[in-house]
Amino acid sequence: MKAIRQPRLPAAARNLLEEALASHGQRLTRHRELIFGMLLSQRDHPTADEVFLRSRSHCDSLSLATVYNTLETLVQCGLVRAVNYEREPTRFCPNLSEHAHFQDKRTGRVYDIDLPETVIEQLKAVLPEGFQAESLELYFHGRTSPKTSPAESNHAH
Amino acid sequence: MKAIRQPRLPAAARNLLEEALASHGQRLTRHRELIFGMLLSQRDHPTADEVFLRSRSHCDSLSLATVYNTLETLVQCGLVRAVNYEREPTRFCPNLSEHAHFQDKRTGRVYDIDLPETVIEQLKAVLPEGFQAESLELYFHGRTSPKTSPAESNHAH
DNA sequence: AACCGTAATTAGAATAATTCCAACTTCAAG
DNA sequence: CTTGAAGTTGGAATTATTCTAATTACGGTT
Numbered sequence: 024m025k026a027i028r029q030p031r032l033p034a035a036a037r038n039l040l041e042e043a044l045a046s047h048g049q050r051l052t053r054h055r056e057l058i059f060g061m062l063l064s065q066r067d068h069p070t071a072d073e074v075f076l077r078s079r080s081h082c083d084s085l086s087l088a089t090v091y092n093t094l095e096t097l098v099q100c101g102l103v104r105a106v107n108y109e110r111e112p113t114r115f116c117p118n119l120s121e122h123a124h125f126q127d128k129r130t131g132r133v134y135d136i137d138l139p140e141t142v143i144e145q146l147k148a149v150l151p152e153g154f155q156a157e158s159l160e161l162y163f164h165g166r167t168s169p170k171t172s173p174a175e176s177n178h179a180h
Numbered sequence: 181m182k183a184i185r186q187p188r189l190p191a192a193a194r195n196l197l198e199e200a201l202a203s204h205g206q207r208l209t210r211h212r213e214l215i216f217g218m219l220l221s222q223r224d225h226p227t228a229d230e231v232f233l234r235s236r237s238h239c240d241s242l243s244l245a246t247v248y249n250t251l252e253t254l255v256q257c258g259l260v261r262a263v264n265y266e267r268e269p270t271r272f273c274p275n276l277s278e279h280a281h282f283q284d285k286r287t288g289r290v291y292d293i294d295l296p297e298t299v300i301e302q303l304k305a306v307l308p309e310g311f312q313a314e315s316l317e318l319y320f321h322g323r324t325s326p327k328t329s330p331a332e333s334n335h336a337h
Numbered sequence: 338a339a340c341c342g343t344a345a346t347t348a349g350a351a352t353a354a355t356t357c358c359a360a361c362t363t364c365a366a367g
Numbered sequence: 368c369t370t371g372a373a374g375t376t377g378g379a380a381t382t383a384t385t386c387t388a389a390t391t392a393c394g395g396t397t
Contacts, residue, residue, distance in 0.1 A: 050344070050393080052346090052393090054346075085347095086347050087384095088347060088349090088384095088385085088386090091385075105266075109262070109264060112382085113267060123306065136308070136311070142302060145299060146303075149293060150320065154293070154323075155322045155324070157285070157321060157322040157323070160319040161317070162316070163307065163311070163313040164313065165315070166311075166312045167311055168310045168312070207365090209374065212374095229354085242376095243376045244377090245356085248356075249374080267354095269353085270354085
C-alpha cells in the first residue's frame with residue numbers, strides 16, 4: 024500500500040471523516056482518507072471505477088474491491104450519497120447538504136440541486152398515513168442550456 | 181408461441197396499448213398484449229424476471245429476451261414506468277397518473293404515492309436557470325406501520 | 338519491542354441483471 | 368402467395384457489483 028504522494032486532507036474534512044468513522048466503529052485508514060479526499064476534490068459524481076482510477080495515481084496497489092468497500096463504508100457513515108441513475112453504474116457524491124440530482128441527457132453529467140427545507144417538508148407531507156420515510160431521493164433528467172449550465176464541479180467549497 | 185389461455189385485455193386497455201404502440205410505429209402483438217395485461221393485473225411492481233415467470237404460465241415458449249424487449253417498448257411508449265431502487269433489479273409499473281414510489285425497508289415492497297400537480301410544480305421550480313427537466317423520479321424509502329399499510333396492489337382500477 | 342486479535346485490504350472468482358447477436362418466425366402489404 | 372420488415376428466440380456476452388479466502392496492517396497489552 025505504498026502511497027506515492029498522498030494528498031493531505033484539510034483538517035476540517037479529516038476530523039469530519041474521523042468522527043463519522045469512529046461513531047460507526049470504524050477506523051481511519053489511509054485508504055479511506057485518500058478516497059474521501061478524492062471525492063471532495065473532484066465533485067463530479069464519479070463511479071466506483073472512476074474513483075479507483077483517480078485514486079490509483081496516488082496509491083499503487085489499491086484494489087477495486089477496497090474502493091467498493093470504502094465507498095460503502097462512507098455511505099454507511101453518512102458522508103457520501105450513492106446516486107443511481109437508470110441502470111448506470113452507481114455514482115458517489117460527498118454529502119453535506121440535502122439536495123436532489125439532475126442529469127443532463129446529452130452529456131450524462133450529474134449536477135447537485137439544492138433542496139430548500141420547505142420543499143422537503145412538502146414532499147414528506149405527500150405520504151399517506153402509515154408511511155414513514157427515512158430517506159428521499161429526487162432525480163431529474165433533462166437538458167441544460169449551454170449558456171447557464173454550471174461548470175464541472177458544483178460547489179467549490 | 182402457443183398461448184395456453186391468454187387472458188383477454190379489457191377493451192379500454194387494449195385500445196390504449198394499440199394506440200400508444202401505433203403512435204410509436206410499433207405493432208400490437210400477442211406478446212405485448214400479454215405482458216401489458218400481466219402488469220395491469222398485478223400491480224405490485226414486478227421485476228422483468230417476475231413478469232417473465234407470470235407470463236410463462238400463459239404462453240409457453242416466451243423468452244426472457246422478449247420480456248425485456250417488450251418492457252422496454254412499453255416504457256418507450258409511455259405506458260409503463262421503470263422503477264429503480266438502489267441497485268435492485270428494475271421494477272415495472274403501468275403508468276396512468278404521476279406518482280412517486282415508496283419502498284418498505286422491511287418487506288422490500290414498493291408502493292405508489294400520488295403526487296399532486298401542485299407538488300410537481302414546486303419541484304420543478306427548484307431547478308436553477310438553465311435546467312429543463314423532462315422527467316422526475318421521486319423515491320422514498322422507509323417503514324410502513326402495519327396498521328395502515330395498504331394491501332398488495334395499490335389501486336384497484 | 339514482540340504479541341494478539343480484529344479490522345482492513347487484496348486478487349480473483351462468482352453472481353446477477355441486462356444486453357447483444359445471429360438465426361428464425363410472423364405478419365401485413367403488395 | 369411472396370416478400371421484407373418487425374418481432375421473437377436461445378444462448379452467449381457484458382458489466383457492475385459482491386463474495387471469498389488468504390494476507391496484511393494496526394491499536395492495545397504486556
